[in-house]
Amino acid sequence: MWAAAYILAAATLWSTIGVASVLGGDIVVMAFVRSLIAGVVGLLIARSFKRSSLIAGVLLGVLFSSYPLSAIIAGVGVAAYLLYTAPLWATLASLAYGEKPGVTGVASVALILVAVTLMGLEAGRGVLDVAGLASGLIAGVSYGLYIAVARFYSRRGESLEVSLGAMPYTLTVTLPMMVAYATVNRSLEIQPNPVIAGAYLAVLATIIPYKLFTRGVEKVGASRASVIASIEPVLAAIWGLILFHQTPTITILTAYILITTAVVISAAKS
Secondary structure, eight states: OHHHHHHHHHHHHHTTHHHHHHHHOOHHHHHHHHHHHHHHHHHHHOOOOSHHHHHHHHHHHHHHHHHHHHHHHHOHHHHHHHHTTHHHHHHHHHGGGTOOOOHHHHHHHHHHHHHHHHHHHHHHTTSSOHHHHHHHHHHHHHHHHHHHHHHHHHTTTOTTTTTGGGGGGGHHHHHHHHHHHHHHOTTOOOOHHHHHHHHHHHIIIIIHHHHHHHHHHHHHOHHHHHHHHTHHHHHHHHHHHHHHOOOOOHHHHHHHHHHHHHHHHHHHTO
């Protein structure tokens, strides 16, 4: 029971990423501050100069930038569920590492494809923002690729390198974005909201939930932990409904159900 509570706590914190992003507003500043703080912590705990850390860090840097954008322009719930298309991209990426998906893996991929198609139809009707859908899919792809890379290198004993050790390398994505942003906006005045949101995302949506999730996985196992963590997009959709009045259509709600089902059966096969 207490082990599951670690997973639930991590999922709850992760579910607030979209809320913090909407309240922060400035995506570039938020992503940079998040990377900077998480990177400093990563250097202090797990300094790594391995290629695995660089690859994982670049993928997480893309995630740090694309997910908040999707949450702001597509909605908190939509962004969270698009992030959870990650099993599709992780399965496809794992093929490059010689892994072949089983029947349940293929089924989860099929469900996610249907769900993405449904969301695409809603975007075509103007119900869902096209740019929001695209950025959400980029977040899902980057997270899925990160999962595949982390799985591959963890089996080589480099789990710390692709987690905390990867955090400093997220700056390879967010720092150039910040420099370009500041160059274009020469009269840029950094507002407190995105800085506070970025710090929140670094500490309460990255470092702490990672530690909670890792501790929970040690107790309940990766498969059960993944199933429990699937509460994250559900909570995100609830926050979007309560705080921002983001009500999903029947079609989008169906996509939510399909993605949740895909995540559960994908975890069950692990």
